[in-house]
Amino acid sequence: MRHAAVLPALCALSACAATQSGPVEPQPSARYAFWRPAPVADAQEPAKAIAEAPAEAWRPVDPENLLLLDLKEGGRVVIELAPDFAPVHVANIRAFARAGWWDNASIYRVQDNYVVQWGNGDAKVALPAGVAKQPPAEYDRPLAGLAVRPLGYPDSYAPMVGHAGGWPVAYDPESGRAWMTHCYGYVGVGRDLAPDTGTGGELYAVIGHAPRPLDLNIALVGRVVEGMGLLAARPRGTGPLGFYEDPRQNVPIARIRLAADLPAAERPRFEVMRTESEAFSRYVTGRANRGGEFFRRPAGGVDVCNAPVPVRKVR
Numbered sequence: 001m002r003h004a005a006v007l008p009a010l011c012a013l014s015a016c017a018a019t020q021s022g023p024v025e026p027q028p029s030a031r032y033a034f035w036r037p038a039p040v041a042d043a044q045e046p047a048k049a050i051a052e053a054p055a056e057a058w059r060p061v062d063p064e065n066l067l068l069l070d071l072k073e074g075g076r077v078v079i080e081l082a083p084d085f086a087p088v089h090v091a092n093i094r095a096f097a098r099a100g101w102w103d104n105a106s107i108y109r110v111q112d113n114y115v116v117q118w119g120n121g122d123a124k125v126a127l128p129a130g131v132a133k134q135p136p137a138e139y140d141r142p143l144a145g146l147a148v149r150p151l152g153y154p155d156s157y158a159p160m161v162g163h164a165g166g167w168p169v170a171y172d173p174e175s176g177r178a179w180m181t182h183c184y185g186y187v188g189v190g191r192d193l194a195p196d197t198g199t200g201g202e203l204y205a206v207i208g209h210a211p212r213p214l215d216l217n218i219a220l221v222g223r224v225v226e227g228m229g230l231l232a233a234r235p236r237g238t239g240p241l242g243f244y245e246d247p248r249q250n251v252p253i254a255r256i257r258l259a260a261d262l263p264a265a266e267r268p269r270f271e272v273m274r275t276e277s278e279a280f281s282r283y284v285t286g287r288a289n290r291g292g293e294f295f296r297r298p299a300g301g302v303d304v305c306n307a308p309v310p311v312r313k314v315r
Contacts, residue, residue, distance in 0.1 A: 039300030043289035053279035058271040066259035072252040077227035086138035086219045092200040099128030107251035110234040111242025113208030138219045140179035157212040161304040163275035168304045182214045183305035185224040207232040210305040225311045269314040
């Protein structure tokens with residue numbers, strides 16, 4: 001059902017209002033000290049770090065992990081899937097794509113500063129063979145096996161954050177768990193209330209400020225690597241949670257396919273900067289210490305979602 005794919009709404013102002021009547025003395029973390037490195041005065045500009053990154057600093061995106069969303073009005077959105085974080089959901093998404101399940105689906109929800117969502121909504125479309133109807137809650141994974149490059153700056157939502165395998169991650173060394181973060185352009189699975197986990201048939205992309213409270217609550221399955229404007233620039237829905245009230249507002253989808261199923265000559269190709277590379281370290285340092293003629297004062301810090309992993313299209 002369409003409403004089974006609704007993401008949690010922003011809470012009402014009355015429910016979110018602070019209960020304290022005065023200022024609260026900040027308390028240091030009992031587990032991790034919050035510290036802030038000194039700004040780096042001679043940091044390399046991020047754009048220069050990307051431009052000068054050697055060939056070995058980039059990894060190709062597997063065509064099995066490239067989802068191509070073609071709109072009937074024209075235009076394509078390309079999504080890189082993340083099977084290392086949500087393997088069952090990604091397997092479902094591949095099955096949906098290969099079965100043509102999304103042919104004639106639509107974008108039907110655009111909530112300002114939050115998400116754009118697409119799928120079959122309320123349409124009764126049988127699930128393809130092989131789709132897991134109730135995937136596990138793939139909201140986090142073992143930290144073991146991830147070569148994490150710590151960001152080096154404190155985070156409001158997790159004990160530690162960084163990057164691993166080309167993805168932004170949050171993690172807890174004590175519990176040994178890690179999870180991908182809800183950053184701009186990241187793609188997750190619409191679901192109903194718990195214990196439902198969503199099949200992957202209804203997907204959303206973040207189009208606003210990173211909704212990090214969704215971390216550990218919804219399965220993230222990838223990120224948009226091309227065509228973000230085709231999602232983020234849509235008219236906002238006027239119904240509850242940004243749903244389009246008039247079905248005629250829905251944006252028809254022509255088809256969604258995997259790049260691996262196209263002839264090799266027709267496949268788009270992308271590369272992602274290796275987050276374990278020296279080039280990426282220079283890039284992150286540059287993002288945290290913007291200088292030059294415009295930035296009068298380097299920030300000396302950066303949020304994990306404000307250090308997006310560079311992706312480039314290979315011509």
